[in-house]
Amino acid sequence: MNLYLKNLTVYLIHLFQKAGMSPNWAETTGETLSLILLFLFSYIIFRLTWSGMKKILIPVFRRSRNQFDDLLVKHRLFRRISYLVPTLILYYFAQDSVYSLPVLISIIQRTLEVTFVVIIILVIDSLLSTLNDYYNRFEFSKDHPITGLIQIVKIIIYFFGLLFAIATLLHRDLSTLFVGLGTLSAILMLIFRDPILGFVGGLQLTFNKMIRIGDWISMPQYHADGTVMEITLTTIKIQNWDKTIVTVPTYSLVSNSFQNWRGMEEAGGRRIKRAVYIDMDSVHFVTQEELEKFKEIKILKPYLEKKEKEIQEYNQKFQVDPSVVVNGRRQTNLGIFRAYLKAYLQHREDIRKDMTFLVRQLPPSEKGIPIEIYVFTKTTAWAEYEDIQADIFDLILAVLPEFGLRVYQFPKSGDLAQLGTKQTNIG
Structure with missing residues (x-):
């Protein structure tokens, strides 16, 4: 082809000379036209190559069961490879078109x-992106994401490609540019500060298994509370429960604290830790009539019988005078209520019995006596968990009057109105 192209150039020069052009103008015009025809020929070959790939190669890949080649098509690998054809044609044959202009x-x-290097870099970029997407289709990729590593490799490739392009355009040796980089190291550290910190943080997060894709994490300082969608070199993408997207710097998860709910999900139980505040004025010793009434509650009867026997033995042992209320041991409506709650929760099939199970009384305060439920549900699904928690506290609020107890709450507007009416009547 070199001979044909050179003969074409010579023919065009002679043709323009016969048309009356001077030798210099005929040579310049002939070589320019020859170069334009070479560019046109290269473009036609490119179109033919790309059309052949689209009609023959790519349909074969899309029909195959292998997903890797589909990802190659998605990341435009073959399109970028087709750019090599016109580049190589122009590189090897351009000198035969304009041989008189070195x-x-x-x-x-x-x-x-430089164009060739850029195309090679883009081809490698497509391969790396394909590798990352293919790797992310496996379940273990959630524990060991490689997105950050892929991005580091891409940065290195682009960096060396940029150096090679500069060395080529300036006609300098690549080694001399590396020697000059020593003076630019501080600037490069500033430019690549976030990627370097992100890479270090990403390695710590990955190898220590602190976070993975799909984890539910909470970082109040970044207004992040949701599921990890993507872990990259410099940022971590989190989708909050309100469907908003928050991006958090990768290194911040190492330098700052965050809460990962993966342990709760893997344990298969979600904690209920909530208290109801009892009005202290409603707490009292129970009478015999109240005890008989409470014994009619099926799940409470075994506890009451056991407790009553224990108290009678204690009072007989120490010869307690029952006519004085404060002598000996007696049951209170609050204690019986706590026993009822424990029995009720024990009978619920959606509460785990093999994890922490407490119905406890917290220190009294100006808001009353807190009775706290500290148990774990068998489900970790948010909606189901909230339904279970609501069912439990619906029952607590409804059943409290049956034990002679009241919930403490701040005075309502109606209470204040009644108080004002009473003071007016007294006045």
């Missing part, structure tokens, strides 16, 4: 060398 040939070849 300076122009040198500029064209340097430009094509």
